[in-house]
Amino acid sequence: MLRQFADAKGITFPLLSDVGSRVITDLGLLDRDLAAHQAEFGLEARESQFGVAYPAVFVLNETGHVVEKWIGENYRARVGPLKLLDETLGLTLAPAGPHHSQVGSHVTVSATADSLTYVRWQETRLHVLIDIEAGWHIYGRPIPDGYIPLTVDVESVPELEVRSPEYPAARPFRIEGLDDAFHVYETRVEVLVPFAVKVAAGFGSVGLKVNVGYQTCNEAECLPPDHLTIELSLDESAPA
Amino acid sequence: MTQTDYTQIGPAIGEAFPEFELPNADGVLVRLHDWSRGRRALVVFYRSAAW
Numbered sequence: 294m295l296r297q298f299a300d301a302k303g304i305t306f307p308l309l310s311d312v313g314s315r316v317i318t319d320l321g322l323l324d325r326d327l328a329a330h331q332a333e334f335g336l337e338a339r340e341s342q343f344g345v346a347y348p349a350v351f352v353l354n355e356t357g358h359v360v361e362k363w364i365g366e367n368y369r370a371r372v373g374p375l376k377l378l379d380e381t382l383g384l385t386l387a388p389a390g391p392h393h394s395q396v397g398s399h400v401t402v403s404a405t406a407d408s409l410t411y412v413r414w415q416e417t418r419l420h421v422l423i424d425i426e427a428g429w430h431i432y433g434r435p436i437p438d439g440y441i442p443l444t445v446d447v448e449s450v451p452e453l454e455v456r457s458p459e460y461p462a463a464r465p466f467r468i469e470g471l472d473d474a475f476h477v478y479e480t481r482v483e484v485l486v487p488f489a490v491k492v493a494a495g496f497g498s499v500g501l502k503v504n505v506g507y508q509t510c511n512e513a514e515c516l517p518p519d520h521l522t523i524e525l526s527l528d529e530s531a532p533a
Numbered sequence: 534m535t536q537t538d539y540t541q542i543g544p545a546i547g548e549a550f551p552e553f554e555l556p557n558a559d560g561v562l563v564r565l566h567d568w569s570r571g572r573r574a575l576v577v578f579y580r581s582a583a584w
Contacts, residue, residue: 295558309555346578353574
């Protein structure tokens with residue numbers, strides 16, 4: 294059966310069968326939460342499903358030692374390929390998803406998802422890219438009270454489970470005459486927002502509304518804080 | 534909802550992944566470290582080819 298599966302999917306790497314889940318159990322990877330996780334989706338676990346491992350990926354180096362690992366909690370909630378490659382191998386591939394942009398005050402903001410479509414329950418990411426005109430900067434955190442740091446917010450809707458945005462470190466910045474420590478972004482900054490689409494099969498397109506708040510300054514002045522909204526939609530992927 | 538600490542399960546970072554031997558799609562027994570033999574490897578646990 295693995296031979297048919299491998300041939301059908303064009304898989305050339307070894308697929309190993311752990312009948313009885315002996316190796317899975319010895320490694321401590323037997324999914325003992327299967328019934329509870331299936332219940333979260335309103336499903337009853339089938340007899341034939343017990344014995345499955347937690348979804349897991351181990352990256353081994355040349356001496357067979359674990360250098361990275363990723364364990365999924367629920368076999369239905371998988372990680373999308375771009376996110377997995379990035380987090381386990383540090384391999385960053387360009388997102389393929391719909392690309393939408395807005396022009397603001399001396400910035401251009403664009404948003405794109407890891408892929409053109411969504412896979413239900415799959416952890417994927419939104420890339421929010423802010424291009425800043427030369428000679429200008431926007432504030433990042435930490436920032437003194439009263440100043441507006443870059444904020445990226447994906448509006449919460451029932452079909453999306455959105456995680457905290459990941460902001461890169463901003464550059465420390467001193468303003469003459471002020472003691473406070475500022476941090477700024479210049480040229481280009483990318484904020485990643487992990488999310489998953491949690492809907493029933495056949496739901497169709499899902500919309501994402503991204504709000505970006507920022508304040509642009511140069512050496513001489515600070516412009517009033519501004520915000521932009523970008524909307525994009527992802528289509529449901531065809532079943533595998 | 535569940536009590537499992539997912540960071541603690543399975544071989545830890547820095548640990549040598551235990552050797553194991555399992556049959557491949559053609560029924561031939563494969564040993565992990567014999568197969569990887571000085572190369573980097575990805576060990577992926579998938580649910581089932583049947584469902």
